[in-house]
Amino acid sequence: xxxxxxxxxxxxxxxxxxxxxxxxxxxxxxxxxxxxxxxxxxxxxxxxxxxxxxxxxxxxxxxxxxxxxxxxxxxxxxxxxxxxxxxxxxxxxxxxxxxxxxxxxxxxxxxxxxxxxxxxxxxxxxxxxxxxxxxxxxxxxxxxxxxxxxxxxxxxxxxxxxxxxxxxxxxxxxxxxxxxxxxxxxxxxxxxxxxxxxxxxxxxxxxxxxxxxxxxxxxxxxxxxx
Amino acid sequence: xxxxxxxxxxxxxxxxxxxxxxxxxxxxxxxxxxxxxxxxxxxxxxxxxxxxxxxxxxxxxxxxxxxxxxxxxxxxxxxxxxxxxxxxxxxxxxxxxxxxxxxxxxxxxxxxxxxxxxxxxxxxxxxxxxxxxxxxxxxxxxxxxxxxxxxxxxxxxxxxxxxxxxxxxxxxxxxxxxxxxxxxxxxxxxxxxxxxxxxxxxxxxxxxxxxxxxxxxxxxxxxxxx
DNA sequence: GTCTATAGGAAGATAGAC
DNA sequence: GTCTATCTTCCTATAGAC
Numbered sequence: 259x260x261x262x263x264x265x266x267x268x269x270x271x272x273x274x275x276x277x278x279x280x281x282x283x284x285x286x287x288x289x290x291x292x293x294x295x296x297x298x299x300x301x302x303x304x305x306x307x308x309x310x311x312x313x314x315x316x317x318x319x320x321x322x323x324x325x326x327x328x329x330x331x332x333x334x335x336x337x338x339x340x341x342x343x344x345x346x347x348x349x350x351x352x353x354x355x356x357x358x359x360x361x362x363x364x365x366x367x368x369x370x371x372x373x374x375x376x377x378x379x380x381x382x383x384x385x386x387x388x389x390x391x392x393x394x395x396x397x398x399x400x401x402x403x404x405x406x407x408x409x410x411x412x413x414x415x416x417x418x419x420x421x422x423x424x425x426x427x428x429x430x431x432x433x434x435x436x437x438x439x440x441x442x443x444x445x446x447x448x449x450x451x452x453x454x455x456x457x458x459x460x461x462x463x464x465x466x467x468x469x470x471x472x473x474x475x476x477x478x479x480x481x482x483x484x
Numbered sequence: 485x486x487x488x489x490x491x492x493x494x495x496x497x498x499x500x501x502x503x504x505x506x507x508x509x510x511x512x513x514x515x516x517x518x519x520x521x522x523x524x525x526x527x528x529x530x531x532x533x534x535x536x537x538x539x540x541x542x543x544x545x546x547x548x549x550x551x552x553x554x555x556x557x558x559x560x561x562x563x564x565x566x567x568x569x570x571x572x573x574x575x576x577x578x579x580x581x582x583x584x585x586x587x588x589x590x591x592x593x594x595x596x597x598x599x600x601x602x603x604x605x606x607x608x609x610x611x612x613x614x615x616x617x618x619x620x621x622x623x624x625x626x627x628x629x630x631x632x633x634x635x636x637x638x639x640x641x642x643x644x645x646x647x648x649x650x651x652x653x654x655x656x657x658x659x660x661x662x663x664x665x666x667x668x669x670x671x672x673x674x675x676x677x678x679x680x681x682x683x684x685x686x687x688x689x690x691x692x693x694x695x696x697x698x699x700x701x702x703x704x705x706x707x708x709x710x
Numbered sequence: 711g712t713c714t715a716t717a718g719g720a721a722g723a724t725a726g727a728c
Numbered sequence: 729g730t731c732t733a734t735c736t737t738c739c740t741a742t743a744g745a746c
Contacts, residue, residue, distance in 0.1 A: 284511020366663050367593045373666035423689045427657045434656025437592050437663055440599035463649045471693045524713055
């Protein structure tokens with residue numbers, strides 16, 4: 259693949275990403291993508307054969323480049339403690355999504371409209387995939403975090419949360435504002451810039467919430483200084 | 485409007501809802517809706533003139549019947565305390581969405597793809613709408629909950645959270661699992677029934693989290709009994 | 711009110727020149 | 729590799745019979 263090919267291919271994918279994120283697979287128009295890329299409709303087919311293949315290329319790239327690494331912070335075997343995972347995850351997650359605010363809704367919507375095909379697409383580089391034995395058979399690597407939390411509960415350091423519910427809550431607190439972005443912008447009367455600032459502040463806040471939910475003697479720094 | 489008209493109209497809307505929720509406005513096909521309703525394509529146009537109008541009817545009904553009342557529990561002036569609001573909201577919300585799991589993603593996605601038109605559609609019965617003076621001018625009724633929380637913080641009963649961030653967190657913890665339903669089902673290896681049970685359990689858990697984030701001397705019942 | 715048949719147009723995909 | 733022109737398919741929407 260020459261340098262020029264890669265460049266055009268990338269221009270097309272960026273244009274396609276924009277249109278697909280706005281309109282979804284069904285609603286997107288090849289003409290609109292071509293216009294956005296400043297090229298011709300026929301060229302889209304030259305590079306990607308058809309609309310579905312173009313979509314899958316975009317989706318796969320998004321999922322693998324962003325969703326997988328981010329989930330990995332929380333779920334994969336990394337040697338991090340529970341607390342480190344939470345801090346790193348929340349910060350990386352919100353910062354990344356602040357750069358790509360349309361990503362979550364796009365990914366969620368397309369997975370929902372065809373779970374098997376979409377989840378099938380990303381198998382292989384998948385955080386969820388069943389990998390080798392970890393001494394805890396019948397379960398996947400993606401449960402390490404869950405076990406770590408359970409351990410802390412058993413040792414009496416943590417409140418007795420349901421680890422799976424807790425994980426979903428952290429992710430939810432981070433993702434939801436982006437999914438509901440237009441509503442929140444409307445409710446809080448914020449423009450794009452202000453929303454971004456609001457989400458920057460949110461990092462501290464969510465970490466604080468997560469720790470307060472989980473850790474038994476948690477005393478946030480802010481409590482004595484606000 | 486006769487009884488029969490209303491019935492047919494409702495059949496069409498139910499069919500349309502199903503198809504729109506699965507495919508979005510752009511991806512939905514009038515033929516598919518007609519099939520789903522067990523009637524003819526032409527009849528759709530007889531009742532709703534065109535696709536866009538049919539879509540708007542469905543969207544508006546969903547939003548007004550479910551989203552507005554639910555948000556109202558949390559946000560509107562009702563005489564409830566903060567604690568009562570949280571308990572009622574989380575329970576109603578999760579129970580309702582357990583009946584209509586596709587609702588949030590549908591609503592969010594369509595608002596995102598055209599915020600002005602969609603948010604315009606629901607103005608009037610809107611939780612966000614600016615209504616009469618409440619003694620706190622320049623702000624809307626939908627901020628009552630925020631003020632209540634601020635009051636509790638000032639009185640030293642609550643931790644010093646950012647009230648807006650806190651509200652969004654509660655909603656996020658409730659909504660996110662439904663938005664990410666296929667992924668979560670996949671990750672936790674749950675079927676529809678098990679997911680439903682998981683969400684039933686989640687009610688207690690989220691209320692617990694919310695209280696632990698907010699209330700200074702919160703001692704959950706479960707802590708002494710698990 | 712409900713159907714069949716079809717007009718009319720939009721959008722994906724291809725052929726072929728350059 | 730990139731374009732213009734065109735084919736073909738599919739879908740919305742309407743006309744008109746019953």
